[in-house]
Amino acid sequence: MSATGAVTGIGLVSPVGVAVETVFDAVCSGRSGLTRPPEDHPLHGVVDVAAFGPPIAADSVLAPKDARTVDRSIVMALRAAEDALADAGIVVGRDVDEYRVAVVLSGVGGLETLAQQALERSRRGRLGVSPFMLPGVLPNMAAARTAIKFGIRGYTSSVGTACAAGGQSLGEALRILRAGEADVVVCGCTEAPLFPTFADAFGNALALARGWPDPASASRPFDRRRNGLVLGEAAGVFVLERPEFARARGADVRAALLGWGATSDAYHPTTPRPDGSSAAESMRIALRDAGLEAGDIGYLNAHGTSTKAGDAAETKAIHGVFGANMPPVSSTKGVTGHMLGASGVVEAAISVTALRRGLLPPTHNLDDPDPACDLAHIRKEPLAATVDAVMSNSFGFGGHNVSVIFGRADG
Amino acid sequence: MIAEIRLFLLRSLTEMRYDTDGIDDDTVLGPAGADLESLALAELAMRVEDQYGVRFLDDEAERFAAMTVGEFCAAVENRVKAASAT
Structure with a gap:
């Protein structure tokens, strides 16, 4: 590693x-x-x-x-x-x-x-x-x-x-x-x-x-x-x-960026690959890069933009990677909207703070989870949990998939 | 006409958000004085063209940097007069 x-x-x-x-x-x-x-x-x-x-x-x-x-x-x-x-x-x-x-x-x-x-x-x-x-x-x-x-x-x-x-x-x-x-x-x-x-x-x-x-x-x-x-x-x-x-230099280290992965859908300029296979692979690459197993991830901040196709494809990707080890998942875009490329950084900041505070934010407005999006949702209230590693996904038009993983500063 | 050109210049500098306090006829337009950079000098040449219908070519606009306010106003006046004479 x-x-x-x-x-x-x-x-x-x-x-x-x-x-x-x-x-x-x-x-x-x-x-x-x-x-x-x-x-x-x-x-x-x-x-x-x-x-x-x-x-x-x-x-x-x-x-x-x-x-x-x-x-x-x-x-x-x-x-x-x-x-x-x-x-x-x-x-x-x-x-x-x-x-x-x-x-x-x-x-x-x-x-x-x-x-x-x-x-x-x-x-x-x-x-x-x-x-x-x-x-x-x-x-x-x-x-x-x-x-x-x-x-x-x-x-x-x-x-x-x-x-x-x-x-x-x-x-x-x-x-x-x-x-x-x-x-x-x-x-x-x-x-x-x-x-x-x-x-x-x-x-x-x-x-x-x-x-x-x-x-x-x-x-x-x-x-x-x-x-x-x-x-x-x-x-x-x-x-x-x-x-x-x-x-x-005696800096106050808040967290560690442990690893990341990036893949391409090679599918369509704007539509995500429906089976989420490339997105899944970016998460797997990130896990390997960080030296972690799927079960080590304690919180996943999804890309989850609130589009029909995107959320369903990401769900498939998350299932493919985590299977029975699925961590609590949320998309914070329910309150922030989709800030395009900046989302990945804002959500990394949210993920790092979740790790430090032991509090996982919910998906706002997730009143009736779509059966096509059957994830381990955090809904309505934040979830208190001690976690050692968090993952954040970002997907872009063009079929670009990126996953980053943060861990504890002392880890 | 010089006075009007000087007013036009000061108005332009204000719109371009340069500090015009203490600027007089002897102030150099470039870094030694009003501190206009190359793109700002290029914009100034465009503003002159827009206002007076006369065009300064690239190398002429570059020479604005070394000109004083007085020299610049005279140069614009000369160009306008030459244009209206033809």
């Missing part, structure tokens, strides 16, 4: 809060982040319900001249990265060599900025296109801006696997640490999909939940009446370190 990644810092910007404990309390108590778009929001009348993150002034993370030209995805990422580094007590250059820090920060990029620029281009021609468009739009810019803001000069990348990108960024970070290519990795994902063109793309693909009088009930993973996902925005950033490095 190979080395682990020490979790020393977490920063979140999510529809249910920015502090990790606040987010965890929300998913445990069912305090929903799902609302109707306010009347002054561009999504009003476009979607029934969405999961909005808190307003964050761009000026709070960037100089005014830079704040003017960045996408919301960047603003959320910088806030989450700042909070994660502060949580870890790391000042780059003081606590770690600037070339020994890596950044793996993902997401689809500043697509709202691109959409606005396309409108301006059609309205005003060439002069409608800002020279600042590319640093606003390119998907690597969350990583690049993070490197610039915090003086990080090591390996930098951005993973483009849609809703699996957050989980995969944690996995890539672990690979970098194991290879000894960095002492610290700032890793995560940021997504700001709440604008009309993007929302219509999901809506027209019939992927969105619809027809729920109470917006808080629209996201209902594994429930018989589920009819789609609720789009959400979020950023999540972890600080992972080589365990030896974290120990040497």
Whole structure:
């Protein structure tokens, strides 16, 4: 078995809060982040319900001249990265060599900025296109801006696997640490999909939940009446370190990233492989990578987006891996909505907190479990349980499957 | 016309969220003064084109960095006059 990644810092910007404990309390108590778009929001009348993150002034993370030209995805990422580094007590250059820090920060990029620029281009021609468009739009810019803001000069990348990108960024970070290519990795994902063109793309693909009088009930993973996902925005950033490095600097290690797995469905651009076989294999690879057996997993945070096909395929995958050893399972998207790639990081934070607190969050709105989703559901109330290892799944359009496993810091 | 161009420049800098306090005709536009970076200078050239219908080519816009506010306003005025004379 190979080395682990020490979790020393977490920063979140999510529809249910920015502090990790606040987010965890929300998913445990069912305090929903799902609302109707306010009347002054561009999504009003476009979607029934969405999961909005808190307003964050761009000026709070960037100089005014830079704040003017960045996408919301960047603003959320910088806030989450700042909070994660502060949580870890790391000042780059003081606590770690600037070339020994890596950044793996993902997401689809500043697509709202691109959409606005396309409108301006059609309205005003060439002069409608800002020279600042590319640093606003390119998907690597969350990583690049993070490197610039915090003086990080090591390996930098951005993973483009849609809703699996957050989980995969944690996995890539672990690979970098194991290879000894960095002492610290700032890793995560940021997504700001709440604008009309993007929302219509999901809506027209019939992927969105619809027809729920109470917006808080629209996201209902594994429930018989589920009819789609609720789009959400979020950023999540972890600080992972080589365990030896974290120990040497006296860091407070919250948990250990023990292993991860990644596979591809090789099936369809948007529909998950119905038998869940590739997703199952990503969980098996993660178990092997962590040196664990299926029975060692004490909690599984499912991808569970509340779509008909996705939840059923994940159920098959979980059965295939765990059989009679199925751990308690929940999807926390009932209160957070689907924050696309950032879900994997927010849910990793929730899973780590569940491990530390001995409290497993339920699946909100799971009133009537679908027989096609016959899992060991945690429903209505959180479940108190001492667990030593937790798994979190993330699956993305394109058929990307990622599973990550966390264990105790002292394990 | 220079005065109007100067007002246009200050308005542009404000919209681009640069600090215009203490900027006068002798302030250099680039890093030595107002601190406009290359993309900001490119945007300024586009704003001039939008406002006055005259275009500065790439190498000309790059020279904005070394110009003072006074020199920039004069350069724009010259270009506008040359354009209206033809």
